[in-house]
Amino acid sequence: MSAPELAGRVALVTGASKGIGAETARAFAAAGAGVVLAARDVHALEGVRDEIEGRGGKALVVPTDVAADDAVAQLLDTTMRTYGRLDFAANAAAAHTGRPRPLAELTTEEFDTALAVGVRGLFLSLTYEIRAMLDSGGGSIVNIASTACLQAVSGLADYVTAKHAMIGMTKTAALDYAAEGIRVNALAPGPILTEQLERAGADAQAGVAAAVPVGRIGRPDEVAAATLWLCGDDSEFVTGSVLTIDGGRLAGTPRFR
Numbered sequence: 001m002s003a004p005e006l007a008g009r010v011a012l013v014t015g016a017s018k019g020i021g022a023e024t025a026r027a028f029a030a031a032g033a034g035v036v037l038a039a040r041d042v043h044a045l046e047g048v049r050d051e052i053e054g055r056g057g058k059a060l061v062v063p064t065d066v067a068a069d070d071a072v073a074q075l076l077d078t079t080m081r082t083y084g085r086l087d088f089a090a091n092a093a094a095a096h097t098g099r100p101r102p103l104a105e106l107t108t109e110e111f112d113t114a115l116a117v118g119v120r121g122l123f124l125s126l127t128y129e130i131r132a133m134l135d136s137g138g139g140s141i142v143n144i145a146s147t148a149c150l151q152a153v154s155g156l157a158d159y160v161t162a163k164h165a166m167i168g169m170t171k172t173a174a175l176d177y178a179a180e181g182i183r184v185n186a187l188a189p190g191p192i193l194t195e196q197l198e199r200a201g202a203d204a205q206a207g208v209a210a211a212v213p214v215g216r217i218g219r220p221d222e223v224a225a226a227t228l229w230l231c232g233d234d235s236e237f238v239t240g241s242v243l244t245i246d247g248g249r250l251a252g253t254p255r256f257r
């Protein structure tokens with residue numbers, strides 16, 4: 001799939017400091033879009049910006065906690081003052097404990113954090129992105145969910161709950177703004193090689209890959225490519241959908257031998 005030509009367009013990415021978010025920002029920039037990089041870690045964001053600018057792209061860093069209303073309002077205000085429009089948004093910010101445990105062993109604080117970023121953060125991101133897109137004549141939004149938005153994973157009640165909620169919000173927003181030229185879709189990636197899986201080491205990675213029908217872990221650039229497709233004109237009739245990108249993992253269970 002060749003990347004769509006996005007010159008003159010503007011893309012905002014939350015969770016852009018690393019992993020899938022950073023790769024998505026690089027892909028938007030490589031396709032010619034001006035990008036806005038949002039996350040909390042300003043140094044990491046500046047690293048992504050320098051990389052993009054080093055390749056001739058255009059990027060703006062706006063340190064943002066997506067769970068804070070004022071911060072997200074400021075993010076979109078800065079975007080519109082700098083670029084004058086917003087065409088695309090990829091919402092990749094997420095939080096989880098990183099320490100899987102049965103539901104009753106999670107703390108209330110851990111649960112609240114996952115929902116503050118994944119649900120309240122998505123609500124705020126969508127709210128201000130949609131307002132900016134209404135002022136720009138339309139747009140396309142991709143929410144980076146997870147296969148955990150469709151199927152539970154034991155020990156991850158906070159993350160699974162937040163990811164399931166993302167789907168309800170994606171579909172409702174798609175219906176609310178379909179007539180106004182704003183499309184809203186979700187991606188449900190399976191295991192993707194980012195920091196957490198990199199840190200887990202080769203043995204753990206092999207175990208994860210063995211549970212994927214195609215026999216490998218996915219790459220951030222594969223999620224970025226799907227995001228760009230969902231933003232481009234080739235997917236004009238696609239809204240309110242959840243696209244799995246998981247090497248076949250959710251397609252079904254293997255036949256008994």
Ligand SMILES: NC(=O)c1ccc[n+]([C@@H]2O[C@H](COP(=O)([O-])OP(=O)(O)OC[C@H]3O[C@@H](n4cnc5c(N)ncnc54)[C@H](O)[C@@H]3O)[C@@H](O)[C@H]2O)c1
Pocket residue numbers: 014015016017018019020021038039040041064065066067091092093094095117121144145146147188189190191192193194195196197
């Ligand atoms: N890597 C995988 O295997 C995988 C699989 C499925 C879905 N996902 C989803 O893809 C997205 C990116 O995941 P990843 O693996 O690249 O790394 P990650 O989960 O560490 O990335 C999360 C990003 O969100 C940012 N973030 C966290 N709290 C924030 C806040 N309050 N405000 C703003 N930004 C905040 C982080 O700085 C980071 O950039 C996440 O939504 C994750 O759930 C990842």
